[in-house]
Amino acid sequence: MSQTFKKVLTNLELIIASACIIVTTSLVLLNVVMRYFFKTGIYWSEEVATACFVWSVFIGAAAGYKHKAHVGVDMLINLCNPTWKKLLTIAVDAILLLINGYITYIAVIYLSLSYKKPTPVLGISTAYISSSILVSFSLMTIYSIYFLVKDIRKSNKGGAV
Structure with missing residues (x-):
């Protein structure tokens, strides 16, 4: 490559x-x-x-x-000892995964409803615009999975998260 x-x-x-x-x-x-x-x-x-x-x-x-x-505000996390810091980082990763995944799910529903509505001037489906939400949060969900796995692996190896 x-x-x-x-x-x-x-x-x-x-x-x-x-x-x-x-x-x-x-x-x-x-x-x-x-x-x-x-x-x-x-x-x-x-x-x-x-x-x-x-x-x-x-x-x-x-x-x-x-x-x-x-x-991000990480002042409180930086005050924690290394063990708590690892646990909180993984917890935040998991919460962000859930939030991004849920918004991706909602975006699918929203997108399915927006196919019916045309834009005022060009008359194309607003789904072409609304699909940006689905693409964005799908990518964020994928990145959330990556960050969570990476931080869990770092934590298991004993490295700083």
């Missing part, structure tokens, strides 16, 4: 979220220019920009979760 391909796979969520932000920004900017100079806008740009923004938020959240970049 080439180094570039490996780097792309490692950062796939960031790449997708960044591409969506680029499309959102470009469409909004283009629409502003069109309205200012040509007194007309692109009728579908707001809908596509909103959809891309939603995708960037949810996929970006999955990327943040994967890289453990979300803000």
Whole structure:
């Protein structure tokens, strides 16, 4: 496997979220220019920009979760002795697995209901936008499993979690 391909796979969520932000920004900017100079806008740009923004938020959240970049308050955990620290870390991993798994389940239900509703301008199914929730929380559930297994293995080997 080439180094570039490996780097792309490692950062796939960031790449997708960044591409969506680029499309959102470009469409909004283009629409502003069109309205200012040509007194007309692109009728579908707001809908596509909103959809891309939603995708960037949810996929970006999955990327943040994967890289453990979300803000956390670990002051109390840092005050604990190493044994309690390991146990609390594993407990938090398990709780996050349950929460992410449950939201993934709810996202499936929400997605099945959103197929029926078309978008106002383009008339496409809102499921194309709503599927970002399912993709994001499915990824977070997978990462939660990975983190839990990794922390359990570290704990069993006697290493710091």
